[in-house]
Amino acid sequence: xxxxxxxxxxxxxxxxxxxxxxxxxxxxxxxxxxxxxxxxxxxxxxxxxxxxxxxxxxxxxxxxxxxxxxxxxxxxxxxxxxxxxxxxxxxxxxxxxxxxxxxxxxxxxxxxxxxxxxxxxxxxxxxxxxxxxxxxxxxxxxxxxxxxxxxxxxxxxxxxxxxxxxxxxxxxxxxxxxxxxxxxxxxxxxxxxxxxxxxxxxxxxxxxxxxxxxxxxxxxxxxxxxxxxxxxxxxxxxxxxxxxxxxxxxxxxxxxxxxxxxxxxxxxxxxxxxxxxxxxxxxxxxxxxxxxxxxxxxxxxxxxxxxxxxxxxxxxxxxxxxxxxxxxxxxxxx
Amino acid sequence: xxxxxxxxxxxxxxxxxxxxxxxxxxxxxxxxxxxxxxxxxxxxxxxxxxxxxxxxxxxxxxxxxxxxxxxxxxxxxxxxxxxxxxxxxxxxxxxxxxxxxxxxxxxxxxxxxxxxxxxxxxxxxxxxxxxxxxxxxxxxxxxxxxxxxxxxxxxxxxxxxxxxxxxxxxxxxxxxxxxxxxxxxxxxxxxxxxxxxxxxxxxxxxxxxxxxxxxxxxxxxxxxxxxxxxx
Numbered sequence: 369x370x371x372x373x374x375x376x377x378x379x380x381x382x383x384x385x386x387x388x389x390x391x392x393x394x395x396x397x398x399x400x401x402x403x404x405x406x407x408x409x410x411x412x413x414x415x416x417x418x419x420x421x422x423x424x425x426x427x428x429x430x431x432x433x434x435x436x437x438x439x440x441x442x443x444x445x446x447x448x449x450x451x452x453x454x455x456x457x458x459x460x461x462x463x464x465x466x467x468x469x470x471x472x473x474x475x476x477x478x479x480x481x482x483x484x485x486x487x488x489x490x491x492x493x494x495x496x497x498x499x500x501x502x503x504x505x506x507x508x509x510x511x512x513x514x515x516x517x518x519x520x521x522x523x524x525x526x527x528x529x530x531x532x533x534x535x536x537x538x539x540x541x542x543x544x545x546x547x548x549x550x551x552x553x554x555x556x557x558x559x560x561x562x563x564x565x566x567x568x569x570x571x572x573x574x575x576x577x578x579x580x581x582x583x584x585x586x587x588x589x590x591x592x593x594x595x596x597x598x599x600x601x602x603x604x605x606x607x608x609x610x611x612x613x614x615x616x617x618x619x620x621x622x623x624x625x626x627x628x629x630x631x632x633x634x635x636x637x638x639x640x641x642x643x644x645x646x647x648x649x650x651x652x653x654x655x656x657x658x659x660x661x662x663x664x665x666x667x668x669x670x671x672x673x674x675x676x677x678x679x680x681x682x683x684x685x686x687x688x689x690x691x692x693x694x695x696x697x698x699x700x701x702x
Numbered sequence: 703x704x705x706x707x708x709x710x711x712x713x714x715x716x717x718x719x720x721x722x723x724x725x726x727x728x729x730x731x732x733x734x735x736x737x738x739x740x741x742x743x744x745x746x747x748x749x750x751x752x753x754x755x756x757x758x759x760x761x762x763x764x765x766x767x768x769x770x771x772x773x774x775x776x777x778x779x780x781x782x783x784x785x786x787x788x789x790x791x792x793x794x795x796x797x798x799x800x801x802x803x804x805x806x807x808x809x810x811x812x813x814x815x816x817x818x819x820x821x822x823x824x825x826x827x828x829x830x831x832x833x834x835x836x837x838x839x840x841x842x843x844x845x846x847x848x849x850x851x852x853x854x855x856x857x858x859x860x861x862x863x864x865x866x867x868x869x870x871x872x873x874x875x876x877x878x879x880x881x882x883x884x885x886x887x888x889x890x891x892x893x894x895x896x897x898x899x900x901x902x903x904x905x906x907x908x909x910x911x912x913x914x915x916x917x918x919x920x921x922x923x924x925x926x927x928x929x930x931x932x933x
Contacts, residue, residue: 406926411920413771413920413921414923416771416772417775417920420775421913424782424908424909424912427786453772458779459779460738461742461775461776462779462780465782465784466783466786466787467787468742469784469787469788471756692743692746693739693742693743695738696738
């Protein structure tokens with residue numbers, strides 16, 4: 369089954385063709401990073417405008433790369449939630465009209481489920497159950513993946529996402545936007561014990577819930593304090609200490625969850641999974657615990673449509689299709 | 703030539719199917735529901751009632767702006783999805799021109815189309831009618847009520863006001879200086895019928911080249927330009 373997949377939930381427009389949930393036939397992406405850079409973050413209206421401009425050329429390219437004609441498409445999948453509403457709307461309305469006109473099923477896909485499914489593309493042998501930590505600029509979520517479409521959120525951030533913490537820290541350190549990569553690069557030149565940063569925990573019930581706003585505030589305060597007092601700020605050390613703190617908050621909880629559930633497999637997904645400290649710490653922790661770690665290659669960690677096509681296949685198998693009244697949603701339970 | 707027309711630039715959404723200049727079917731939703739949920743089902747329903755498969759369509763016409771940014775994008779994204787999948791071209795028409803075509807298109811009539819653009823402005827274009835066809839007197843623009851008033855006075859005609867900005871315009875203009883009348887409600891607002899009629903005389907483009915005409919930058923771009931000006 370060949371699924372045409374569309375993703376437009378934030379600042380990446382993407383169209384892919386995926387066969388049977390596992391094989392990527394085309395994976396086209398237009399990144400808007402350059403459009404948003406000068407604003408220091410994603411501007412929703414600019415994102416939505418850009419999606420509308422590039423979606424048709426991307427769909428053309430996806431078909432061409434896959435070597436397919438329109439009649440070869442068996443279904444259309446799209447991210448319908450969560451995301452910037454104006455942005456998601458473009459992909460949803462394009463996808464549902466295309467599905468209607470092609471006379472094929474329309475499959476709505478939850479964006480975070482798509483991130484988790486990126487692992488199926490990278491690792492043909494991976495099957496549920498497994499524990500997955502989904503970390504991105506907008507989401508931080510620890511998920512019990514019991515089946516391809518049967519998931520339970522074990523815990524999530526109560527405030528900022530892990531990626532948001534990196535972005536905002538990068539801004540006060542003058543590293544620009546998006547902040548994940550420059551912080552990662554800078555951290556390699558610093559000592560991770562240069563600053564004693566807090567690891568906030570949520571003490572009212574769920575041990576898997578997280579909070580990153582306190583950590584972010586600590587970094588912002590350190591930077592402002594240094595600026596006001598004229599003391600030198602060890603930026604590489606602060607970046608390294610931040611990466612360590614974020615990683616420790618994420619890795620410990622994820623490993624606890626895997627132990628609790630007795631799952632041999634641990635997966636990581638989303639744009640923040642590109643962080644080298646987090647990758648290294650997960651590798652070490654999984655090796656020590658005798659569990660197998662799955663982290664997709666960088667290209668599949670960021671937003672893309674191939675992951676939507678992968679999850680779309682399993683949603684279709686589970687009977688999750690929609691009609692032409694499908695709407696887009698800014699927020700949605702996993 | 704079979705045309706599907708879509709309109710979702712403001713509060714109401716509508717769809718129409720035309721064979722050349724003859725309207726075969728029309729549907730409208732003006733209950734405040736989101737266009738993303740209602741516009742495509744309306745189009746699908748019209749085609750089904752006409753017993754026509756979507757593959758019979760020769761082109762899709764849609765309002766390209768001005769109007770609600772999100773509303774425009776819903777209609778445009780649907781037009782693009784349909785055209786891309788069917789491999790047929792699209793026609794983007796001015797919302798204000800579609801509005802004029804939906805109004806009293808009678809020879810000699812002067813039509814002033816206005817939408818409330820907020821920020822003290824109106825989206826506006828002026829038209830007249832000759833030989834049953836619209837003649838455009840101005841481009842689409844964002845304009846203050848005061849500027850519009852001096853233009854209308856200069857032309858010294860009785861004007862028919864159309865659009866969701868008609869009342870605002872009527873109340874703002876100095877009516878001792880210029881004769882204005884608000885079109886009756888069924889003729890006042892843009893709809894898919896006007897879009898189909900406006901599209902008749904226009905050359906279609908490939909779906910990838912169909913582009914909106916917002917007539918206004920995003921707030922972030924406007925504020926950035928303003929900051930650069932003051933610095």
